[in-house]
Amino acid sequence: MYESPHRLKETLEYMLDILGNRPITLCRELTKKFEEFLRGDIKAALNWVENEKVMGEFCLILEGAKEQEAETGEKWWESLSIVDHVNFYIDAKKMDAKEAVKQTAKDRNMPKREVYQMYHNT
Numbered sequence: 605m606y607e608s609p610h611r612l613k614e615t616l617e618y619m620l621d622i623l624g625n626r627p628i629t630l631c632r633e634l635t636k637k638f639e640e641f642l643r644g645d646i647k648a649a650l651n652w653v654e655n656e657k658v659m660g661e662f663c664l665i666l667e668g669a670k671e672q673e674a675e676t677g678e679k680w681w682e683s684l685s686i687v688d689h690v691n692f693y694i695d696a697k698k699m700d701a702k703e704a705v706k707q708t709a710k711d712r713n714m715p716k717r718e719v720y721q722m723y724h725n726t
Contacts, residue, residue: 605664615696616649617650622681623666626666627666628644628664628666629641629642629643632661632662633660634663686712686719690705690723708723
């Protein structure tokens with residue numbers, strides 16, 4: 605996934621909250637003279653971002669879910685409220701509220717109307 609330097613910290617924080625601390629590679633300035641790779645976990649990447657001057661474009665490569673996690677059917681959003689789930693899509697995925705409500709309803713296998721009402725009545 606591509607990420608700009610101004611949103612990198614926020615994106616890593618979302619990833620850590622939602623996906624947990626899994627292996628990641630930050631690739632900076634790909635195909636350019638000062639190409640750089642940082643390998644580690646999300647916490648280490650966040651620590652690096654907080655302590656360094658972040659410049660240039662980044663490509664993030666994140667390890668997928670372990671087979672065991674996929675088999676158990678764990679959903680990344682299970683611990684979130686409906687409102688937080690919708691807000692995740694609005695903030696992290698830059699969706700408008702209508703799209704975010706639709707995606708949340710799809711994720712949770714709920715009617716859109718019900719998600720809409722819960723989101724707007726808080």
